[in-house]
Amino acid sequence: MIRAWAAHEAGGKLTPFEYDPGPLPDDEVEIAVETCGLCHSDMSLVDDEWNISAYPLVPGHEIVGRIVEAGPAVKHLKVGDRVGVGWFAHSCLGCHTCMSGQHNLCADATGVASAKKGRFGGFAERVRAQGAWAIPIPDGVDAAKAGPLFCGGLTVFYPFVHYGIRPTDRVGIIGIGGLGHMALKFARAWGCEVTAFTSSPGKEEEAKSLGAHRVVNSRDKDALKAERGRFDMVLSTVNVPLEWARYVQALAPDGRLNFVGAATEPMGLAPIALMGGQAQLSATSVGTPAIAATMLEFCARHGIAPQTEHMKMSQINEAFDHLREGKARYRIVLENDFA
Structure with a gap:
């Protein structure tokens, strides 16, 4: 079972939630979450502002953590690698759009927090994503502040x-x-x-x-x-x-x-x-896996990092309130504190 924080109705507070993710698909990795940034889009999902949400909903799509399990089809990553995952967790990898390098525009692209498709996001102790969407974090990028780079950045x-x-x-x-x-x-x-x-x-x-x-x-x-x-x-x-x-x-x-x-x-x-x-x-949408990797290299080269505030994941409702009130300067990062 994976422990997480979930909203159970539109606009509701997030409460502790557990779910069974089932067997790990061959092309996916399971990540032990270290941090997850809080984005305005998380509020939009919780509030069902875009009419795409389903509940229970575990938001969180600016994820940094280490791989604890990798499916046999994942060849470029290994257990122990520190990676980041943003808005998307899956695309088909075979359509013309994906084969053209525009994975973010794939008709089958699925968000990491898409409860309608059985996915739960990064305000949790673990999260899963297709290996293609798990981006290694290079030396020179501060992992503690990197989460917001995977969506906002x-x-x-x-x-x-x-x-x-x-x-x-x-x-x-x-x-x-x-x-x-x-x-x-x-x-x-x-x-x-x-x-x-x-x-x-x-x-x-x-x-x-x-x-x-x-x-x-x-x-x-x-x-x-x-x-x-x-x-x-x-x-x-x-x-x-x-x-x-x-x-x-x-x-x-x-x-x-x-x-x-x-x-x-x-x-x-x-x-x-x-x-x-x-x-x-x-x-424009949030970008492709290849451009995400390029962005991280650019950040390392130029010393670029988001301006962040840090809170514990157990303070998630206070963090949402802080963001709703327009007080965040400029991105909130929640640190995993599941015991």
Whole structure:
């Protein structure tokens, strides 16, 4: 039996829960969880904000731990390896999409915390994932802080690789939070000119310490207007509706407004607003196993780590409350304390 923390209804508190995972599939590994980051998406799952949840639900998808068992088909990992697992725990590995290297877009891709498909997440003493989705953590990456890299970090790193962002590009980051603070670090290390858009003027110095060259108050319409035609990419990390037309106007010709924050409201943009500068609208998923490994190497090379707060896993409900209240700076990491 595996001990975990589970929600039993939408919006419910997490309580102790045990489940029998059954035999280990040949292509999977079982991981003794050391830490698991707490992501805003965990709240969305617990609250069934996206209408995809089933209960009991064990959330947690920013997992770091050591392999304690590996199926016979797993050849590149062994017992004792320290690995990380993010949003996905499985893809088919045989479809055209997977064979093209886009495992995250596989129609059969399954989340590590997908209770509907019999999977339970990382707020537990152990968790399982397909070997392909268990990413070794290299030397030079602080394992105690690495959990948030496997969702929040990969989510904001992926667009830089996927869209071929260049060191000479000008990049804007909307939001300085769990995703945004890592995006600032990546963009600066990538070599870009980095601008932070924030609605909190008091965050200006902090944004610069995280990597921003410039900070723009997103509540100041004149300040936004002054950015017209500047950016090769604007990356939105927020999950709230904004005046998106102003950010489209801030794009350089052929510029891109890319969404990684899970905003659910319609955008209210007319196609003609995109045509003059050939603006591109896009959204990206959390990234592939190969890009996750590349991201970790990049972090080790540049000394990049998320800014974290640490709590015990038994404090999980306090951690959720802390996140709901907007007090997290900027990612909460829960440490396994199952006796």
